Amino acid sequence: MSLDIARHARTDASARRLIERQCWPCGRPVCPRCAAQKVYALAEGRVRCAVCRYTFHSLSGRFAGLAGLTPRQWLRLLELFAAKETSHAMAAALSVAYNTAYKAATIVRLAILAGSFDGLAILRGRLGRELGFSGKTLRPVPADAPLADVPVFGILERGDMVFVDYLPDMTPEDMLHFNLHFSLPLSRLGAIVYSDRYQSYQTLVTCGSEVLSRRFVEVAGRIPAVEPRQEGFWAYARERLVRFHGVTARKFPLYLKELEFRHNQRGSDILPILLANLCAFVPDLN
Ligand SMILES: [Zn+2]
Structure with a gap:
């Protein structure tokens, strides 16, 4: 069954529901630190774990949590990414700054890379750091900055x-x-x-x-x-x-892994896979 992302992207509430369903398939919040399911609801979609007291929301610790986009903006961005639109087009469509759209598109590419066969090995090594990735954070490096080691x-x-x-x-x-x-x-x-x-x-x-x-x-x-x-x-x-x-x-490894993904998924609807990759936990690199 194809995922009608455009329909879910119509309102903030339905976009949030879709993202929450992706992050918490059991239907209720799960603590990303201790996996407990007993939580207290706080304001604005946040919850607190009753066991370890960690405060989190659906995107905590996940790739989609690395940029300040709303669930609705993420769904729109994924549609544009799947359609191979540029970061400029994404910025215009989402009414966000170019840098915000560029960072979000980079996160989608990193999430694709993390989901690839050797993705974890890449992110854990030197190349991962060159791509701006260091554990739970993303420090975008200017696209034209030279690489210390050319992969x-x-x-x-x-x-x-x-x-x-x-x-x-x-x-x-x-x-x-x-x-x-x-x-x-x-x-x-x-x-x-x-x-x-x-x-x-x-x-x-x-x-x-x-x-x-x-x-x-x-x-x-x-x-x-x-x-x-x-x-x-x-x-x-x-x-x-x-x-x-x-x-x-600097951008080449991310483009190449994106092309690997698109080539291997040609003929399929890539939106559900992109959404799953984006809502996956950022790997703990320590
Ligand atoms: Zn917990």
């Missing part, structure tokens, strides 16, 4: 599914080394550099490495095997990455 991803396709694996032990310098010494073909798409097949991966891909984009050598007559393909993930991702004009190194 490399391996793209693996199995049937209809794609896996975009973060490779923490691989660096752009390694890709350059394979290119110069082992003739691994590389190609460029703006600031993005991608390779021919490497071990089990169809391609290695990275974005924003200055050493790599300056120095790699075109291997005569050879291009990465993903290049001529008209179908599969790279053809899909390539077309969309070209449209994200000037994708920066």
Whole structure:
């Protein structure tokens, strides 16, 4: 059954009910600290745990709690996100500042990443901190600020599914080394550099490495095997990455994981999944 988010987004009360149902599927508040169900109601949707005294609301400790949007604004934003609207369009539609819409869209992307196969490993590591994520908080970093370490991803396709694996032990310098010494073909798409097949991966891909984009050598007559393909993930991702004009190194991992998600869910209604990801607890990184 499809989730009629537009209908729930019509009023504040129905949007809040939908979000509460997502967060508390048993139908009543559950303490996020001790899992107790005995609570006292306070004002404005907040409750206090009768066991540990923690005061919380439906979004406490969850991705959706990282930005100050109302439940109704979140539902509208998810619809716009699913329709691939920009943060500018979201800001205009929700009558909020651009920075608020941008932060909210970033939270949706982080929630998608957290729900992916290697999402927790990414968030727990250096890359998670580079993405502005540190446990229960989000500190957005300007999109054009350089990364301390430029990450490399391996793209693996199995049937209809794609896996975009973060490779923490691989660096752009390694890709350059394979290119110069082992003739691994590389190609460029703006600031993005991608390779021919490497071990089990169809391609290695990275974005924003200055050493790599300056120095790699075109291997005569050879291009990465993903290049001529008209179908599969790279053809899909390539077309969309070209449209994200000037994708920066810092935003690239979030875009790439978003594309992995959209590709694997193509043909399904992604709104219920986005809502579930957004209402999931932010992982405890300690
Ligand atoms: Zn409690």
